[in-house]
Amino acid sequence: MDYEKGLLFDADLQKALIEKFYYADLDQTGAKRLFFDNSGGSLRLKAAVEAKAQAEMLPDCPERFHKQALELNDVVQAGTRDILSYVFGTEKGALMTELTASQTMFHMVELILENIPGTNAVVSVLEHPSSFDAVAYFCKKTGKELRVIPADPATGAVDPDTAASLVDENTCLLSVMSASNVTGAIMDMEAIVRKARQKKSDLYILTDAVQHAPHCALDMELLGVDGANIAPYKFFGVRGCGFAWVSDRVAQLPHRKLLKKDPEVFALGTPTPGNFASMQAVIDYVCQIGAHFSRETDRRSLYRIGMERIHLQERALLYRMLEGTDEMPGLRHIPGVHVYADGLELIHRDLIAAIGIQGMEVSDAVKEYEKRGVIVCDRSNRSMYAKRIVEALGLTGAIRVSPLHCHAVADIDRFLMVTRELVQK
Secondary structure, three states: OOOOOOOOOOHHHHHHHHOOEOOOOEOOOOOEOEEOEOOOOOOOEHHHHHHHHHHHOOOOOOOOOOHHHHHHHHHHHHHHHHHHHHHOOOOOOEEEEEOOHHHHHHHHHHHHHHHOOOOEEEEEOOOOHHHHHHHHHHHHHHOOEEEEEOOEOOOOEOOHHHHHHOOOOOEEEEEOOOEOOOOOEEOOHHHHHHHHHHHOOOOEEEEEOOOOOOOOOOOHHHHOOOEEEEOHHHOOOOOOOEEEEEOHHHHOOOOOOOOOOOOOOOOOOOOOHHHHHHHHHHHHHHHHHHHHHOOOOOHHHHHHHHHHHHHHHHHHHHHHHHHEOOOOEOHHHOOOEEEOOOOOOHHHEOOOEEEEEOOOOHHHHHHHHHHOOEEOEEEEOOOOOOHHHHHHOOOOEEEEEEOOOOOOHHHHHHHHHHHHHHHHO
């Protein structure tokens, strides 16, 4: 379904979905607000928080053999299977768990750069520091050359041919994020992988999917990469866990593990059933959206349909935010507002806009939005998380605006109204 301008949920479904999240319209004090910083940590699905809490109440160790322990072990095993199959779109490989998605990326990069022969590694300039810094750190540690793919400031993406041009027979790793967490640009990973592997057929490739996973179904088997990570707290879930998938060949590389465990096991210590139960609740939620639009009974199919409809809803919200209406002009049509890296078609973008307001510092604008009940994010070159990225786009900073699929057109219009107030201030 390539609806260029997206496809909105019906009003009843949208209202039902937003009720499933905590603090969607109000903050914890009861004050009205719009939370448009979902790229920094999404609204929390009530069912995900509750599933985590219920599992945490139990004292039982999931590695014992009495009834409650076995039930908790079932939660871990079922959660592992579903995270691999639904979220990462594969039945192969292994699941890696850490406290954060950043830790999983460092772990994956370490395994490859310390075990795979080669003299260089390639990484995108647009990467989150957890990806860029991991490659830079282990290149320095292993004496490998760090090669950096430049960005296209017009699109906020990286060009597949440019990425492949830095790969040669001595490259042991290529790391490119699936979508930018500043501009929302979706990378053409299929082309990047294909062209890179034409240069070196057995190249190891990783992708940071933290930004993209909450907005579009992933398919690691289709992409043919060797690893990807997600962050549940940016995917309607809870903090305190990061999940990554690694291919069979990465899973077989020497890694820290208990000696008697199977080679593909990465877990050290007792697993946390609540983290798996919470992610299961997220998967259930997406499947419920899929069931609203389909009579399909296969749960994996429902998940993919649900993610497709989330993506279409968000594309429609992005179109509204950029174009607006005759009564409420969008960001592209408000004098004094600059939309950065706006060169990609909407079918190649997640629901993020990077903007600037003429005559206002980014940090000041973010504070003014907050005064008016709108939470957006300051991505300026004063931040260690944003400096390299915004400067690669030719900017000193940007206001990052990131609603979520459960928001309504009225929420977008309210944001646009506040933006017009700031321009006229």
